[in-house]
Amino acid sequence: MPTTAISLPPTPKRAHYDAIIVGARCAGASTALLLARAGLRVLAIERRPYGSDTLSTHALMRPAVLQLSRWGLLKPLLKTGTPLIETTTFHYGDEEITIPLNGGPGLPGLIAPRRTVLDRMLVDAARKAGAEFLHDVAVGDLFADTRGRVRGVETRGAGRAPLRVSADVVIGADGIGSLVAKCCDAQVLRSGTVSAAHVYGYAPVEPGAGYHWYFRDGIAGSLIPTNEGLACIVASVPTKLFDERFRLGHGRARMEVLEALSPALAEKASRAPKDARLQAFRGVPGYIRHAHGPGWALVGDAGFFRDPITSHGIADALRDAESLARAILAGSEAAFATWQQERDLFAHQVLDTTDAIADFDWSLADIGERHRRFSAVMKAEVQALAAHPMPVRRALSAMSGLTAYRAPAKEDEPPAMAGSSLYRNRTGARP
Ligand SMILES: Cc1cc2nc3c(=O)[nH]c(=O)nc-3n(C[C@H](O)[C@H](O)[C@H](O)COP(=O)(O)OP(=O)(O)OC[C@H]3O[C@@H](n4cnc5c(N)ncnc54)[C@H](O)[C@@H]3O)c2cc1C
Secondary structure: OOOOOOOOOOOOOOOEEEEEEEOOOHHHHHHHHHHHHOOOOEEEEEOOOOOOOOOOOOOOOHHHHHHHHHOOOHHHHHHOOOOOEOEEEEEEOOEEEEEEOOOOOOOOOEOOOOHHHHHHHHHHHHHHOOOEEEEOEEEEEEEEOOOOOEEEEEEEEOOEEEEEEEEEEEEEOOOOOOHHHHHOOOOEEEEOOOOEEEEEEEEEOOOOOOEEEEEEOOEEEEEEEOOOOEEEEEEEEEHHHHHHHOOOOHHHHHHHHHHHHOHHHHHHHOOOOOOOOOEEEOOOOOEEEOOEEOOEEEOHHHOEEOOHHHOOHHHHHHHHHHHHHHHHHHOOHHHHHHHHHHHHHHHHHHHHHHHHHHOOOOOOOOHHHHHHHHHHHHHHHHHHHHHOOOOOOHHHHHHOOOOOOOOOOOOOOOOOOOOOEEOHHHHOOOO
């Protein structure tokens, strides 16, 4: 995998930005990319190192690949050696259904890039567009004015003094444990009731392999070709079963699940080096959080989480990043409300259809129908994405009477630094 040496600035170049984004993976880096391309001054802060890995099984669905194609990143991702996936096969017990994936010029197939490749490419593209990134720096708190409007963040980094940076809007792209959501008391609008565990590792796979999704009563699995000639091979079970069966060792329990799904899949998994590490995610029920308030917004998993079993989290993150960028550029509270309505429209459908699969309360006779319902949601999503204009540059928006988002001026309280309060005093939240 090619690496690019990038020198990162140790501290922000400015004291004030149009937007500060907490978290710089698929939601945060995408939002930074789109806002920077539109001419805004953007700072993204990420506590993990540049190019680092994270929990993910990598499979991108149609809406995500369409977004990357629209943003000019699909070809560069293919150039890194990310294989183009041209078929997807559902294994329902012993029955196999293979579907070709070519959906036209914008969608030649699907891809499953490693997060070390995808997240880094989004960061690089956003930097190229002018966004600033601080890696290895955590946001420790937000600060607000006396009316409670978020005015900026306080950073913490190893060997660095805490630093306050202000912005017109602070965007929480900080994942499941979102500090921004905690600080802003973002209301949970809906909580899912089911969760599944996913245990995965990597093994060599033949070139040209497609996606494979396996289902038998009470268990599921997948084979997802990714970079470097490897496939991510996943065993998925209800969290309750994970707690019972995986307690004594992930390796053996995963192999038992893969063997039960398909001996051929287990054989492929056994080609991994003996000392290869496995990754495990115990599962978290889905949720939808209120996504915006005075001076703040949430995007990606920070605002909406669904079980990974439908491989749709990255698609949600990219879709919501684009519509949030549009709302920020439109520059009104009404635009944020419309953005959330759009997000919720898809979030509820994605959560409904994902939980209908993650609940494992299906039989081989009806799981196919649940997949068709999920696929219909993605079809509607792709149509909606294709119909939307890209977020416009400031010069163009000014011509059309729109202006970039600005926090309302406060006559009684100029710069946010003065008279502002730290949220942790109120919430006790920690990064
Ligand atoms: C096991 C597993 C498998 C998955 N497989 C798939 C799949 O195959 N396909 C798919 O589409 N989706 C998949 N997903 C879902 C997908 O990974 C997420 O939806 C996606 O990563 C969300 O992106 P995000 O940018 O919102 O959040 P994240 O990727 O979680 O990134 C949030 C970032 O914020 C940073 N951060 C948090 N707090 C702070 C702070 N205080 N200061 C600075 N930085 C901070 C974190 O370090 C992190 O890097 C999977 C998820 C899991 C758990």
